[in-house]
Amino acid sequence: MTDGDVAGRMVEAARAWLGSLDDGQREAARWPWPAEEERHRWYYTPTDHGGLPLARMGQRQQQLAMRLVASGLSRPGFVTVSTILGLENVLDQLEGWQVDWGRERGRDPQLYWLRVFGEPSTEGPWSWRFGGHHVSVHHVVLDGTVQGSTPCFLGADPAASPLLGGHVLRPLGALEDLARDLIGSFDEETATKAVISAVAPTDLVTGNRPRVGEGDKAMGLPEVWRGRFDDPRLADAVEEFQRQADAHIGITPEHHDRLSLTAKPKGVSAAEMTAGQRDQLRAVLMTFLGRVPDELAEQEAKKFAGDAIKDVRFAWAGSREPGRPHYYRLQGPHLLAEYDNTQREANHVHTVWRDPVNDFGDDVLASHIAAHHR
Known part of the structure; x- marks a missing residue:
């Protein structure tokens, strides 16, 4: 397989996700290329990462969103990202369910944003990013080939958590x-x-x-x-x-x-x-x-x-x-x-x-x- 196959999977997944959205959702989810200033913004704090959050998607739309995210990650990478999202619940408990960051719930596994820049295609440039607390994934596709995959941020809080049987989640x-x-x-x-x-x-x-x-x-x-x-x-x-x-x-x-x-x-x-x-x-x-x-x-x-x-x-x-x-x-x-x-x-x-x-x-x-x- 080649990086062209990866780009093809990204194109297919991005089109499927965008096609599932209504007009209001799509306005937040897809911006025209190149949107240079916004495309170069990225975060790893629990702030607005820009795009459409999982919280504003239906269940099928969330599934299609995660399919696009998975297209830009290895199997271990996707498992790690999925675990990091789940750690928001653990962190919420550790902080006594009190941290709000100016919103109703400060630690929320559904406050991860997805945005596409341009038209997903095997011709010309387009890109997408997925981010929220402790996750920031970026890919740029040009003429059917992935040409950039950084910055790529992963974090974990807590870094180590207890599991049943004396095992530790790290x-x-x-x-x-x-x-x-x-x-x-x-x-x-x-x-x-x-x-x-x-x-x-x-x-x-x-x-x-x-x-x-x-x-x-x-x-x-x-x-x-x-x-x-x-x-x-x-x-x-x-x-x-x-x-x-x-x-x-x-x-x-x-x-x-x-x-x-x-x-x-x-x-x-x-x-x-x-x-x-x-x-x-x-x-x-x-x-x-x-x-x-x-x-x-x-x-x-x-x-x-x-x-x-x-x-x-x-x-x-x-x-x-x-x-x-x-x-x-x-x-x-x-x-x-x-x-x-x-x-x-x-x-x-x-x-x-x-x-x-x-x-x-x-x-x-x-x-x-x-x-x-x-």
Whole structure:
């Protein structure tokens, strides 16, 4: 199978979903291409992600929506996303059913939004996104081929939850375990080079910026929402949460400087690792790339085949002890992957996979426009 098959499934699923909607629903669900400003907006907080939420769909429409979502994910990726949606109920219980975020129910597994940009087709460009709390999936299709699948964000709160029989639900556990095994395999000299800060950031360094670049530092929580809170109560609550989180973890401007994004990646390069450590690094990388359909993941993995992996750097921040706040990132050509687990006593995970050059398919679309629309 090819990425063209993936695009074909997306076209079919998107058309079926859009065809099931009434005029009012379709107005929110499909925007004309390219809608550049809105198409580059993305979030991972429980805010309005833009589009038609599951809550405004009938049961069959929800099923068709999830069919489109599944077309852009691998089987493990879709299971993980479905689990993250269900965790909204768990989080609601943990918070005493009290968090509202200015709406009737603050934690709601039906407040996930789907939007299509353009006309789903095997000709020309179109895209779609699905997002809500702790999920943001994007795909850009051009002439029947998927040309961009980032940013791709997955998070989990709680990161670990009890199951019957003493088992533990950890939807993103592999991202922690594989990376922890990797840094644990380093000798002291290599580990010292890999650790770029003794304190981890309270969130992803790149946040939800449409584009990432030199000098980016962790954004404050109030910035990672659609607009600002009109309700002073909510605005104050978010500001206070940020102050408490920063104070609890002990982060300072100096730590932010050490954690800042740079064009020349920080940390230890795969070239400095043993063959076994490079294999472990690939395993970590595949927990990010493997979110998308196998055909797309295989294409992405080819970018780091053989010696190409040596250009990827691994950077760690925070404690190396399990259960303590920690962060890491992978950075290389066409790659920026971040993992952060600091909030709720290191039981709240944020992860994102990005291509700083081709997020939202921008690089491919620019080349297409230059070649065909002069």
